[in-house]
Amino acid sequence: xxxxxxxxxxxxxxxxxxxxxxxxxxxxxxxxxxxxxxxxxxxxxxxxxxxxxxxxxxxxxxxxxxxxxxxxxxxxxxxxxxxxxxxxxxxxxxxxxxxxxxxxxxxxxxxxxxxxxxxxxxxxxxxxxxxxxxxxxxxxxxxxxxxxxxxxxxxxxxxxxxxxxxxxxxxxxxxxxxxxxxxxxxxxxxxxxxxxxxxxxxxxxxxxxxxxxxxxxxxxxxxxxxxxxxxxxxxxxxxxxxxxxxxxxxxxxxxxxxxxxxxxxxxxxxxxxxxxxxxxxxxxxxxxxxxxxxxxxxxxxxxxxxxxxxxxxxxxxxxxxxxxxxxxxxxxxxxxxxxxxxxxxxxxxxxxxxxxxxxxxx
Amino acid sequence: xxxxxxxxxxxxxxxxxxxxxxxxxxxxxxxxxxxxxxxxxxxxxxxxxxxxxxxxxxxxxxxxxxxxxxxxxxxxxxxxxxxxxxxxxxxxxxxxxxxxxxxxxxxxxxxxxxxxxxxxxxxxxxxxxxxxxxxxxxxxxxxxxxxxxxxxxxxxxxxxxxxxxxxxxxxxxxxxxxxxxxxxxxxxxxxxxxxxxxxxxxxxxxxxxxxxxxxxxxxxxxxxxxxxxxxxxxxxxxxxxxxxxxxxxxxxxxxxxxxxxxxxxxxxxxxxxxxxxxxxxxxxxxxxxxxxxxxxxxxxxxxxxxxxxxxxxxxx
Amino acid sequence: xxxxxxxxxxxxxxxxxxxxxxxxxxxxxxxxxxxxxxxxxxxxxxxxxxxxxxxxxxxxxxxxxxxxxxxxxxxxxxxxxxxxxxxxxxxxxxxxxxxxxxxxxxxxxxxxxxxxxxxxxxxxxxxxxxxxxxxxxxxxxxxxxxxxxxxxxxxxxxxxxxxxxxxxxxxxxxxxxxxxxxxxxxxxxxxxxxxxxxxxxxxxxxxxxxxxxxxxxxxxxxxxxxxxxxxxxxxxxxxxxxxxxxxxxxxxxxxxxxxxxxxxx
Numbered sequence: 042x043x044x045x046x047x048x049x050x051x052x053x054x055x056x057x058x059x060x061x062x063x064x065x066x067x068x069x070x071x072x073x074x075x076x077x078x079x080x081x082x083x084x085x086x087x088x089x090x091x092x093x094x095x096x097x098x099x100x101x102x103x104x105x106x107x108x109x110x111x112x113x114x115x116x117x118x119x120x121x122x123x124x125x126x127x128x129x130x131x132x133x134x135x136x137x138x139x140x141x142x143x144x145x146x147x148x149x150x151x152x153x154x155x156x157x158x159x160x161x162x163x164x165x166x167x168x169x170x171x172x173x174x175x176x177x178x179x180x181x182x183x184x185x186x187x188x189x190x191x192x193x194x195x196x197x198x199x200x201x202x203x204x205x206x207x208x209x210x211x212x213x214x215x216x217x218x219x220x221x222x223x224x225x226x227x228x229x230x231x232x233x234x235x236x237x238x239x240x241x242x243x244x245x246x247x248x249x250x251x252x253x254x255x256x257x258x259x260x261x262x263x264x265x266x267x268x269x270x271x272x273x274x275x276x277x278x279x280x281x282x283x284x285x286x287x288x289x290x291x292x293x294x295x296x297x298x299x300x301x302x303x304x305x306x307x308x309x310x311x312x313x314x315x316x317x318x319x320x321x322x323x324x325x326x327x328x329x330x331x332x333x334x335x336x337x338x339x340x341x342x343x344x345x346x347x348x349x350x351x352x353x354x355x356x357x358x359x360x361x362x363x364x365x366x367x368x369x370x371x372x373x374x375x376x377x378x379x380x381x382x383x384x385x386x387x388x389x390x391x392x393x394x395x396x397x398x399x400x401x402x403x
Numbered sequence: 404x405x406x407x408x409x410x411x412x413x414x415x416x417x418x419x420x421x422x423x424x425x426x427x428x429x430x431x432x433x434x435x436x437x438x439x440x441x442x443x444x445x446x447x448x449x450x451x452x453x454x455x456x457x458x459x460x461x462x463x464x465x466x467x468x469x470x471x472x473x474x475x476x477x478x479x480x481x482x483x484x485x486x487x488x489x490x491x492x493x494x495x496x497x498x499x500x501x502x503x504x505x506x507x508x509x510x511x512x513x514x515x516x517x518x519x520x521x522x523x524x525x526x527x528x529x530x531x532x533x534x535x536x537x538x539x540x541x542x543x544x545x546x547x548x549x550x551x552x553x554x555x556x557x558x559x560x561x562x563x564x565x566x567x568x569x570x571x572x573x574x575x576x577x578x579x580x581x582x583x584x585x586x587x588x589x590x591x592x593x594x595x596x597x598x599x600x601x602x603x604x605x606x607x608x609x610x611x612x613x614x615x616x617x618x619x620x621x622x623x624x625x626x627x628x629x630x631x632x633x634x635x636x637x638x639x640x641x642x643x644x645x646x647x648x649x650x651x652x653x654x655x656x657x658x659x660x661x662x663x664x665x666x667x668x669x670x671x672x673x674x675x676x677x678x679x680x681x682x683x684x685x686x687x688x689x690x691x692x693x694x695x696x697x698x699x700x701x702x703x704x705x706x707x708x709x710x711x712x713x714x715x716x717x718x719x
Numbered sequence: 720x721x722x723x724x725x726x727x728x729x730x731x732x733x734x735x736x737x738x739x740x741x742x743x744x745x746x747x748x749x750x751x752x753x754x755x756x757x758x759x760x761x762x763x764x765x766x767x768x769x770x771x772x773x774x775x776x777x778x779x780x781x782x783x784x785x786x787x788x789x790x791x792x793x794x795x796x797x798x799x800x801x802x803x804x805x806x807x808x809x810x811x812x813x814x815x816x817x818x819x820x821x822x823x824x825x826x827x828x829x830x831x832x833x834x835x836x837x838x839x840x841x842x843x844x845x846x847x848x849x850x851x852x853x854x855x856x857x858x859x860x861x862x863x864x865x866x867x868x869x870x871x872x873x874x875x876x877x878x879x880x881x882x883x884x885x886x887x888x889x890x891x892x893x894x895x896x897x898x899x900x901x902x903x904x905x906x907x908x909x910x911x912x913x914x915x916x917x918x919x920x921x922x923x924x925x926x927x928x929x930x931x932x933x934x935x936x937x938x939x940x941x942x943x944x945x946x947x948x949x950x951x952x953x954x955x956x957x958x959x960x961x962x963x964x965x966x967x968x969x970x971x972x973x974x975x976x977x978x979x980x981x982x983x984x
Contacts, residue, residue, distance in 0.1 A: 065936075067935040067936060069935065072946065072950065073950070077773065092935050092936030093773075094935055094936070094938060095946065097946070097949070097950075098681070100680060100681045100682075100683065101680055103683055104679065104680045104683050106465075107463075107464070107465055107466065107467040107683055108465075108466065108467075108836070108840055109465045109466060109840060109843070109844070110843060110850060110851040110852075111851070111934070111935065112851040112852065112853065112934040112935040112936075113935050125463065129463050129464045129465065130464070130465070131465065210563065254666075255580075255583060256583045256665060256666060257666050258949075260949050260950050261949055261950065263950065264950055268564055269564060270562060270563045270564050320851075386463055393681070393682050397497060397677070398497075400666040400667070401497065401666060401667050401669055402667050403496055403497040403500050403501075403669065430895055430896060431807060431810075431895075434799050434802055434803050434807075435803045435807065435810055435812075435816070437796065437799050438796045438797075438799045438800035438803065438816065438820070438866070439803075439812060439815075439816050439819075441796055441862075441863070441866075442800075442816070442819040442820065442863070442866070443819070445835065445838070445859060445860075445862075445863045446819050446822070446823070446863055447819060448838060449834030449835050449837060449838040450834055452834065452837045452838050452841050453830075453833065453834045453837055456837060466840060466844070519729065519732070519733045519736070520733070522725070522726045522729035522730050522733065523729070523730045523733040523734070525726055525730075526726050526727055526729075526730035527730075529726075536975070536978075537975075540971055540975055541734060541737075541738075542734075542737070543971075544967065544968065544971055545737055545738070545741065546920075547920055547967045547970075547971065548741070548960075548963055548964050548967050549923070549924050549940075549941070549944075549960070549963060550924055551924065551926055551941050551944050551945060551948070552744070552944065552956070552959075552960040552963065552964075553740065553741065555744075555944070555948050555956060555960070556740035556741055556743065556744040556960070557740050558948070559740075559743070559744070559747070560739070560740045560743060566743050594736070594737070594740070597733070597736075597737060651825050652825075652827070654827070655826075655827020655828070655829060655830070656827070657827075657828065657829050657927055658926055658927065658945070662948060662949075672827055672828075672829045675829045675830070675833065676829055676927075679833060685837070688833060689833070689837070692829070692830045692833055692834070695827065695830060696826075696830065699825070699827075700822060700825055700826055703825045
């Protein structure tokens with residue numbers, strides 16, 4: 042008797058999971074990357090239920106997409122991952138007729154993202170930002186002096202400087218692409234280089250500062266910076282701002298600052314894309330179109346402190362966000378930023394192995 | 404009783420219906436077949452799949468590994484087996500060091516667990532009946548709460564701005580760096596697996612014949628001597644059982660080194676996860692898994708079988 | 720017997736070590752500050768946040784459902800397996816069954832998770848089932864490894880069992896099936912209950928295997944907690960922990976009281 046009940050239960054489960062295909066959209070986005078009220082608004086307006094899952098690294102998205110039938114309808118990878126994923130046929134072309142709000146997009150951004158996605162066929166920009174340095178102003182001034190230059194990669198890559206900061210906590214993103222790009226750029230080399238000598242030089246640099254790094258992480262540093270647990274973090278612009286406002290709110294006795302260092306920094310784009318085997322492609326288009334609406338895009342920017350690829354939204358973005366040069370860089374600073382491109386598979390292998398060597402000392 | 408009586412008894416046994424005859428005949432088969440089929444499909448076949456994929460190489464596409472069998476033209480099939488993953492496991496020092504490091508970290512943590520757990524078990528075994536049950540319950544209770552939450556509790560204890568450092572800060576002591584170190588991993592493993600060490604030792608100690616200890620004391624041995632010469636050797640089975648229950652799972656741990664360990668805390672569970680999720684190298688992750696199976700699990704299963712055979716032999 | 724100073728001290732330290740972090744978790748769940756390590760005043764705000772968190776409670780409900788189904792399936796399969804191993808002395812594949820049934824006990828979670836994911840991916844490309852990962856695949860995975868624990872628990876109870884009871888019943892003409900349900904099952908019932916509870920706990924607590932075989936919208940509670948923990952300290956998690964610890968403590972207390980009542984005077 043027990044067994045037949047269980048059989049019935051499992052069959053019901055099977056049935057429900059497949060019935061959920063109606064009126065649902067499965068979204069896979071970066072963590073802390075959306076104003077959650079927008080999700081409720083979407084369901085209210087369209088009646089479509091949202092299954093919203095989050096991730097904190099491009100690699101995990103890639104792993105799920107490569108496994109096939111991930112079950113997601115909308116994913117938001119970064120540009121330089123996107124390009125090789127498009128080549129591998131992991132996404133379906135966007136049906137622009139279902140995306141009337143595409144007119145809201147900033148043409149300059151569209152042009153920039155065409156580097157990753159020729160013709161903007163498969164993806165549209167959600168947010169973009171830079172990868173720079175976040176720091177505890179007081180802690181750094183204490184150790185480096187009141188008028189220390191806080192706008193340079195020396196803070197991280199100059200052994201004399203970073204060794205003074207080791208005791209209050211230094212972290213680096215656990216993302217080999219980002220770390221090597223910053224290192225190559227600091228050494229005056231091409232951040233998109235595929236030369237093995239350049240890689241070796243960058244690896245040497247990163248290894249030299251290894252003793253002073255507390256940990257390599259892509260999400261923990263936000264809270265730790267805001268709590269005073271660490272004082273220097275290699276991180277994403279918007280994340281550092283979250284830490285900044287968190288520290289303010291908690292009434293901390295220190296300030297958090299973010300700088301796009303003068304030597305240059307990575308500029309990245311996070312893009313909406315629809316997997317080739319998405320179960321609900323129509324709902325996916327509806328969702329993306331909703332997110333491209335000016336007021337929705339503005340609400341998200343005001344919440345996550347990243348720049349949006351949406352031009353029409355700019356009227357509704359908080360002035361203090363719009364005018365912050367760390368979020369919307371001035372043309373001079375912008376000129377120094379650079380975009381990463383996808384590397385060949387062989388070079389990626391070498392890069393990830395070098396990264397493991399740096400992290401583990403093996 | 405005469406033969407006629409027995410015959411009469413047999414005649415009086417209820418006749419079997421068809422249903423009963425079928426279940427009697429096939430019941431035994433069903434009882435064996437049901438769990439065996441489930442395990443064969445969801446336990447054995449996966450390992451065959453893992454082994455197969457370990458002989459492929461990484462390819463960027465869906466699925467992210469090369470095909471083993473391919474049709475070169477209509478009438479030929481080609482079987483391509485790549486041994487490069489296994490070669491890399493041997494030549495690349497990362498993997499060998501990760502295995503060795505995992506064993507060493509697990510062993511250290513097991514010894515610490517033993518040093519803390521043995522006195523606990525001893526204390527409980529020597530307590531009065533009423534206290535014994537309460538203490539046992541106190542040991543088991545943490546096990547029923549989520550292990551993830553307990554590791555989280557440890558991390559908020561050991562952080563730079565955590566409870567311990569706040570406490571030390573009251574005396575003006577500089578904050579200790581405890582997180583993201585091997586030390587934190589030892590603490591984590593001991594904390595999680597302590598009940599598994601205490602219980603087998605307790606079970607062993609509680610069955611100890613008190614008369615033996617009295618005899619030892621009567622012969623003039625001091626309590627410490629009695630412990631070393633009598634109690635300790637007799638509790639060896641419990642010590643071994645407890646140590647195995649801590650050591651084996653600790654080798655393949657992922658969550659604890661991931662949350663508490665540093666970037667240089669090499670553990671094979673983490674390497675496997677990284678190979679799979681970060682490097683998207685399923686074939687190499689599969690090779691790591693197969694080697695782990697052969698090196699750790701197989702000897703254990705054989706040991707278990709040997710022990711079972713001994714027990715069976717005793718019971719016969 | 721003179722016990723001396725050493726043993727009770729270490730034992731006390733051991734218990735303190737086990738409980739201090741848990742107690743601090745509970746205390747700081749009532750902290751009014753977002754920081755969970757500096758006391759700033761009493762408040763139940765984190766409990767409110769926990770209930771309102773869009774991920775925590777749905778994940779908890781999903782995990783409970785998965786655990787209940789997996790534990791039940793695992794109990795049935797594990798009992799069958801134990802019966803086969805104890806009652807039937809020799810049959811083809813006995814060593815295989817014995818090995819398969821106990822191997823998950825010593826196998827690291829990452830290997831079980833990886834192998835099952837690869838199986839599901841391969842099955843999907845060959846047969847089209849299971850379509851995508853989700854609740855069903857998690858249930859299958861949990862059932863498979865929980866089964867091992869049930870087998871061990873029931874097996875040890877069955878081997879202690881007095882066979883003459885069953886033999887007597889069969890002499891009286893009962894079929895093996897009848898014997899099993901009327902005689903064997905009631906006597907090994909406590910082992911079945913332990914096995915079910917053990918499986919339920921293990922399934923509820925599993926992080927690694929679920930991470931491998933979960934799909935969209937099927938994030939289990941440990942997965943949600945893990946991602947929250949990786950982001951840093953989170954008072955809502957403290958609140959959840961306090962509630963879970965409370966429930967478990969209550970359950971253990973009730974079980975203890977029931978057991979003490981049953982003890983003869």
